[in-house]
Amino acid sequence: MQTNLLIIYSSVDGQTLKICNALAEQLKEQNQPVEIYSIDTFNKDLKPYDKIVIGSSIRYGVHNKKIIDFINSHKEELEAKKSVFFSVNLVARKPEKSTPTENPYVVKFFKTIDWKPTLVEVFAGKIDYKKYNFFDRKMIQLIMWMTHGPTNKDAEIEYTNWEKVKSFGLKLIDL
Template sequence: MLKVALLYQTREGQTARILNVIKTQMEQCGFQTAVFDVRDPFVSIDLEGFDAFILGCSIRYGRHHKAFCQFVENNYQTLNARPSFFFSVNLTARKPQRCRPDNNRYLQKYLARTPWKPDLVDVFAGALLYTRYDLFSRLAIQLIMKLTGGSTDTSKDIEYTDWERVDKFCRTVAGHLNNSVRQKQTSEQVGTVAEASA
């Protein structure tokens, strides 16, 4: 059974919610999972103990969180050496012209500057959680929403996450990992046959 580390950083919790859905689906597909918040100072993350990685991070004011970016910078060689997958969560992905990896500029800017090269990336719309923001964030995000055609009603929260898209991401990741297992088993079988014939 492959062990998959699920690593994330969230602000108000929507990225964590998405990751927990991914965790459930990956376990239903037969993978063993463990979830880690990269900011948690009390948790030691030994990446060497895992066969694959799924990472998720939200964006605030156009940038992925600093601690998450630093974590990737510190561990990109291990991430690149094994199957790894990344999803970005931001409110601009609520728009059709910003909802794909190739047209979401925040995701593209991050991928262009990180040494990490995930096997698969995706972008999910997050949630507009006015009731959870502090006063400064509420006013700042309300202004951004006004400028970009979003909701400015601070009395209610709106979830934009497309859960069918999250489900598709999980199925694609599971398929990729299953293919990796089959390729490894085939390679080992070929090696065994070659040794027996020598």
């Protein structure tokens, strides 16, 4: 049976969108109809979709407020369908913080929101200091220094485990 899958995302620097595009490509290869929308432009009805995937990056310890508002205002619809959440953050670069039950941002998120998705995942993001404005670069360097991450102002490191993304895509197909 064909199902319609919707991906709604929030991406600050583009890595969450890159993950969403990789998932969509994988799903389409398996003949899974899929549509992708930014939280900033999504204004459609959820009724036509059987599976709803929400992906959000972290900036300064929090997920995008529009994502949180969307979940809160569509909670009943999300829980009536197969709904999925994934977080993209740099803390997940550490193996001991790369699962939904161990990632502090995901744990905190689900303590502050009343939604029980069918599936939850977390992916490590990307650091690209040259892409950031002065303030963001300094703040992220400070956070990285505190967490023993890279602080070189020229660092560009993609931590995303693409095999994990692919495995997640298979789970979406099987939902």
